[in-house]
Amino acid sequence: MNELAKFLILSKDDMETAKLLCDCGRYRSAILRAYYAMFYMTQYLLLSEGLDTSTHKGVLKMLSLHFVQTGKIAPSVAELLREAYDARQTCDYESDMTED
Numbered sequence: 001m002n003e004l005a006k007f008l009i010l011s012k013d014d015m016e017t018a019k020l021l022c023d024c025g026r027y028r029s030a031i032l033r034a035y036y037a038m039f040y041m042t043q044y045l046l047l048s049e050g051l052d053t054s055t056h057k058g059v060l061k062m063l064s065l066h067f068v069q070t071g072k073i074a075p076s077v078a079e080l081l082r083e084a085y086d087a088r089q090t091c092d093y094e095s096d097m098t099e100d
Helices: 003-023 027-048 056-068 075-093
Strands: none
Touching (some): 027 056
């Protein structure tokens, strides 16, 4: 399996999982999976242009440099990824984020 196909499969799987988790009220876990769906899709986008990075901050930076600043995507799209990244950070690292 090539890298592009891998990122598409990972993104689709995480989005489906996020929906299932959301439907059963597992919002913290749904946020995590939704973020990763976006992260993998962004990696797909970058790799489709020959750009490769595996870090979360690297993905955010490369998206801004090569897609927002060049006008290929709207700044609001990158902002959605940034907001999802921030939500993921909160869910992973703040102890008061628990699921009921």
